[in-house]
Amino acid sequence: MNTFLLDGREVPFREGETVMQAALDAGAYIPHLCHRPGYAPHGSCKVCTASVDGRNAASCTTRARAGMRVETSTPELADMRRALVEMLFAEGNHTCPACEKSGDCELQAVGYHVGMDHSRFDLLFPARDLDASHPEVLLDRNRCILCDLCVRASRDVDGKRVFAIAGRGIRSRLVVNSASGRLGDTNLAVTDAAVRVCPVGALLPKRRAYQVPIGRRTFDLKPASEVAITEARRVKEQQRG
Amino acid sequence: MDPTEAVERAVARYGAEAPRLLAMLHSVQASLGCVPAEALDRLAAAVRLTRAEVESTASFYHLLHSAPHGKYEVLFSDNVIDHMAGKAELMRYFCDELLIQPGKQSEDGLVFVDSTSDIGLADQAPGALVNGLLVPSLDRNRLDLIANLIREQRPFAQWPQTLFEVPDNVRKSGPLLGEPFRPGAGLRRALELGPDAILAELDAAYLRGRGGAGYKTAAKWGSCRKAQGRAHYVVCNADEGEPGTFKDRVLLASHADLVFEGMTIAARVLGAQSGTLYLRGEYRCLADRLRAARTRRRATGLLGRNILSTPGFDFDVEIVLGAGAYICGEESALIESLEGKPGRPRNRPPYPDTQGYLGQPTVVNNVETYACAAKILERGGAWFAGLGTSGSTGTKLLSVSGDCKRPGVYEVPFGVTLRQVLAECGAQQPQAVQVGGPSGTCVPWREFERRVSFEDVPSAGAFMVFSRSRDMFEVARNFTHFFAHESCGFCTPCRVGTSLLRDTMDKLSRGKGSAYDMERMQMLMRVMRSMSHCGLGHTAANPVVQTMQAFPEAYERRLRNLGYEPSFDLDAALETARLITRRDDEWAHIVSEEP
Numbered sequence: 008m009n010t011f012l013l014d015g016r017e018v019p020f021r022e023g024e025t026v027m028q029a030a031l032d033a034g035a036y037i038p039h040l041c042h043r044p045g046y047a048p049h050g051s052c053k054v055c056t057a058s059v060d061g062r063n064a065a066s067c068t069t070r071a072r073a074g075m076r077v078e079t080s081t082p083e084l085a086d087m088r089r090a091l092v093e094m095l096f097a098e099g100n101h102t103c104p105a106c107e108k109s110g111d112c113e114l115q116a117v118g119y120h121v122g123m124d125h126s127r128f129d130l131l132f133p134a135r136d137l138d139a140s141h142p143e144v145l146l147d148r149n150r151c152i153l154c155d156l157c158v159r160a161s162r163d164v165d166g167k168r169v170f171a172i173a174g175r176g177i178r179s180r181l182v183v184n185s186a187s188g189r190l191g192d193t194n195l196a197v198t199d200a201a202v203r204v205c206p207v208g209a210l211l212p213k214r215r216a217y218q219v220p221i222g223r224r225t226f227d228l229k230p231a232s233e234v235a236i237t238e239a240r241r242v243k244e245q246q247r248g
Numbered sequence: 249m250d251p252t253e254a255v256e257r258a259v260a261r262y263g264a265e266a267p268r269l270l271a272m273l274h275s276v277q278a279s280l281g282c283v284p285a286e287a288l289d290r291l292a293a294a295v296r297l298t299r300a301e302v303e304s305t306a307s308f309y310h311l312l313h314s315a316p317h318g319k320y321e322v323l324f325s326d327n328v329i330d331h332m333a334g335k336a337e338l339m340r341y342f343c344d345e346l347l348i349q350p351g352k353q354s355e356d357g358l359v360f361v362d363s364t365s366d367i368g369l370a371d372q373a374p375g376a377l378v379n380g381l382l383v384p385s386l387d388r389n390r391l392d393l394i395a396n397l398i399r400e401q402r403p404f405a406q407w408p409q410t411l412f413e414v415p416d417n418v419r420k421s422g423p424l425l426g427e428p429f430r431p432g433a434g435l436r437r438a439l440e441l442g443p444d445a446i447l448a449e450l451d452a453a454y455l456r457g458r459g460g461a462g463y464k465t466a467a468k469w470g471s472c473r474k475a476q477g478r479a480h481y482v483v484c485n486a487d488e489g490e491p492g493t494f495k496d497r498v499l500l501a502s503h504a505d506l507v508f509e510g511m512t513i514a515a516r517v518l519g520a521q522s523g524t525l526y527l528r529g530e531y532r533c534l535a536d537r538l539r540a541a542r543t544r545r546r547a548t549g550l551l552g553r554n555i556l557s558t559p560g561f562d563f564d565v566e567i568v569l570g571a572g573a574y575i576c577g578e579e580s581a582l583i584e585s586l587e588g589k590p591g592r593p594r595n596r597p598p599y600p601d602t603q604g605y606l607g608q609p610t611v612v613n614n615v616e617t618y619a620c621a622a623k624i625l626e627r628g629g630a631w632f633a634g635l636g637t638s639g640s641t642g643t644k645l646l647s648v649s650g651d652c653k654r655p656g657v658y659e660v661p662f663g664v665t666l667r668q669v670l671a672e673c674g675a676q677q678p679q680a681v682q683v684g685g686p687s688g689t690c691v692p693w694r695e696f697e698r699r700v701s702f703e704d705v706p707s708a709g710a711f712m713v714f715s716r717s718r719d720m721f722e723v724a725r726n727f728t729h730f731f732a733h734e735s736c737g738f739c740t741p742c743r744v745g746t747s748l749l750r751d752t753m754d755k756l757s758r759g760k761g762s763a764y765d766m767e768r769m770q771m772l773m774r775v776m777r778s779m780s781h782c783g784l785g786h787t788a789a790n791p792v793v794q795t796m797q798a799f800p801e802a803y804e805r806r807l808r809n810l811g812y813e814p815s816f817d818l819d820a821a822l823e824t825a826r827l828i829t830r831r832d833d834e835w836a837h838i839v840s841e842e843p
Contacts, residue, residue, distance in 0.1 A: 048595070050595050050739075050781065051738050051739050051740070051781070052739070052740050053739050053740050053741055053779045053780070053781070054740070056778070056779045063778045063779060065781075068595045070597075087774060087775045087778060087779060090771055090772075090774075090775050091740055091741060091775055091779060094740055094741070094744040094745065094748065094775070095740055095744070097744065097748065098740075098743070098744045098747075127768055127771065128748050128768065128772075129748070129751065129752075129815050131744075131747065131748075131751075152740075153737070153743075168298045168300070168301070169300070170300060171298065171300035171301050171303065171304040172304060172590075172737075173300070173303045173304045173306075173307040173308070174307045174308065174737065175307070175308050175309075175310075175573070175590070175735070175736060175737050176732065176733065176734070176735040176736065176737040176743060176746070176747070177732065177735070177737065177743055177744065177746070177747040178737070179737035179743065182300050182303050182304065182307075183300060184298045184299050184300035184301075185299070186285070186289050186299065188285070
């Protein structure tokens with residue numbers, strides 16, 4: 008099997024696999040937010056940016072090639088990655104201590120992973136809509152990081168195409184597929200992959216907020232790296248089976 | 249007309265196909281004055297997309313809007329060159345005349361005034377788009393005239409045509425602009441040569457793409473020719489959106505034959521039957537002239553079926569209108585737009601030469617590149633290679649604007665020094681030139697011996713001159729506003745970085761800057777340059793980086809504090825509380841200490 012060098016370690020890969028896929032399979036974690044095993048690569052959050060043969064590229068959209076040298080955590084990359092996560096926090100309205108998703112949130116977990124303890128950037132405090140029209144799912148755009156995962160999940164897994172990203176630039180926003188523009192008028196179900204896949208607290212099943220208490224949640228028990236690697240293995244098993 | 253009728257009309261004209269969505273949205277807006285929510289549902293049903301997907305496209309483009317913009321829409325061009333020519337003051341004057349506010353439709357639904365990114369009239373600044381058409385050289389007289397026409401509600405079709413006359417302003421011509429071109433001359437030679445020899449000719453000419461990246465045209469066409477697909481496509485990138493650039497405006501207006509001919513030669517090489525000219529929405533006024541040129545070429549056997557009586561050589565060009573998105577100048581974003589989607593750059597590889605329009609092999613080239621290709625086939629590759637420098641052959645069209653006596657288009661051989669161009673255009677005490685637009689290079693006076701070429705200072709065409717009286721900080725600040733407005737929003741570094749950079753520059757301009765802000769901008773620049781998805785994000789911080797380096801004093805005098813200066817004004821934040829409590833005494837204020 009072909010291999011490439013990931014932070015000095017030889018990692019095997021199959022033809023057509025991305026750096027991210029091969030890395031996770033090999034038990035190596037590259038921080039990411041818009042990637043999810045089993046979903047089409049997207050490459051928008053750029054948190055997984057690595058140096059590939061001396062050029063920066065997103066690990067999740069870069070095909071692995073035999074003999075390539077990938078560095079993911081040089082001091083420079085680590086600093087820029089932390090800045091990038093800070094930028095995501097600055098962009099939305101993220102209130103971790105008051106958020107239901109706290110402890111289950113990937114943005115928060117990645118924030119811890121990259122050692123973010125504050126934001127160097129002024130918060131933008133955007134005015135964003137909250138949509139509580141759906142009986143079982145809350146859509147809070149304040150926390151949306153525009154990762155496109157719900158768009159892909161609804162289209163590719165649920166077969167519904169409930170979501171799309173509209174607008175441009177800093178005014179990009181998640182929209183839903185109904186004439187009223189309200190989530191309650193779409194055919195989204197709380198059991199949809201689109202709801203489960205949200206890495207942050209933008210799509211939340213209602214009335215489950217504190218069923219699992221703070222302290223016993225996903226990232227309270229395991230760090231982001233372990234969760235991601237376990238998830239990648241689970242998806243791989245599933246695909247084989 | 250109601251939304252149902254408007255959508256039916258769009259469907260009748262363009263067919264109910266998703267790739268025609270942008271054209272259909274234009275059509276709906278022409279019928280209804282905007283693209284209202286009800287139209288989205290009907291469009292979605294017609295083209296078998298979801299409403300959310302149609303909304304995604306409709307809301308991406310600046311020139312499409314969901315709320316009415318009045319019977320008359322006046323959009324002032326917002327490039328720094330327009331500002332230097334008095335844009336802000338003139339826009340205020342115009343709004344006062346009509347008793348309206350920018351960005352808001354007048355209460356009687358008559359008029360809408362706002363700013364828009366550079367419209368390609370920097371040589372005749374300040375300019376505006378009035379109901380989608382270019383109006384150059386605004387001054388109080390012309391604005392009075394426009395205001396009167398609006399007040400008397402003169403039907404737009406009856407407005408004096410003198411308002412819309414846009415002279416080419418060619419100040420210096422060479423082989424492209426100056427020599428008469430006999431339509432078909434390049435194409436006939438191409439047919440004699442055949443595809444391989446055409447590529448050899450372009451190779452001998454060492455033609456490099458004029459859009460900025462400088463990729464070898466022969467290599468691009470060659471690899472696309474080899475790529476397998478159901479069909480091959482030829483696309484002309486006429487989305488000239490880089491602020492300060494307008495040379496394609498002139499090529500399209502007065503030398504369309506060169507452009508169509510270059511595209512047809514490309515079609516011969518690729519075996520393509522269909523071509524598209526993607527015209528920026530701001531150049532809508534050129535569409536009729538382009539269609540007329542196309543009709544002429546069809547009539548003379550230079551387009552259509554069996555071109556020049558060559559059996560089986562069929563090729564035609566469709567003209568597709570953009571809708572206000574700078575990012576569509578990036579080739580994969582342009583292709584997305586052609587497919588009726590938001591113009592977000594694709595992940596590459598694959599590149600368009602193997603998987604472009606509709607997933608098929610596609611060549612995308614700049615307007616000027618096609619014109620050069622036609623000229624090369626007419627006059628020979630060796631002739632072309634004899635012009636310019638060894639690494640940058642041929643001539644380059646420069647769009648010269650700003651502080652000079654003779655703004656306009658200059659056709660110069662590659663390798664010309666900035667000083668030579670400055671002398672020719674009558675620059676007045678220049679302190680810097682922005683070559684290649686905001687995403688290009690800011691060259692300070694110390695370096696005017698540098699040369700316009702791929703090896704030294706590359707340029708997609710813009711050449712903006714700033715005299716010693718200009719504040720280079722303000723120039724850079726204008727550019728940060730441009731990039732924040734034009735970022736497509738796909739990737740984090742550019743989407744958030746351009747806004748944070750703009751806000752920090754605004755903070756500095758309010759005299760609230762500190763050394764901490766400078767550090768923070770350096771950080772943003774590093775992240776944007778090394779982590780962004782495409783060229784827009786990679787270069788969006790250039791104006792700040794380069795002016796900081798070349799003109800540090802322009803920044804330093806704005807720094808109040810060598811440490812930290814909050815962007816938040818505590819005293820101003822108390823204003824609401826003061827109004828509520830009706831207090832304005834000493835204790836109702838927080839006085840910040842001067843450093």
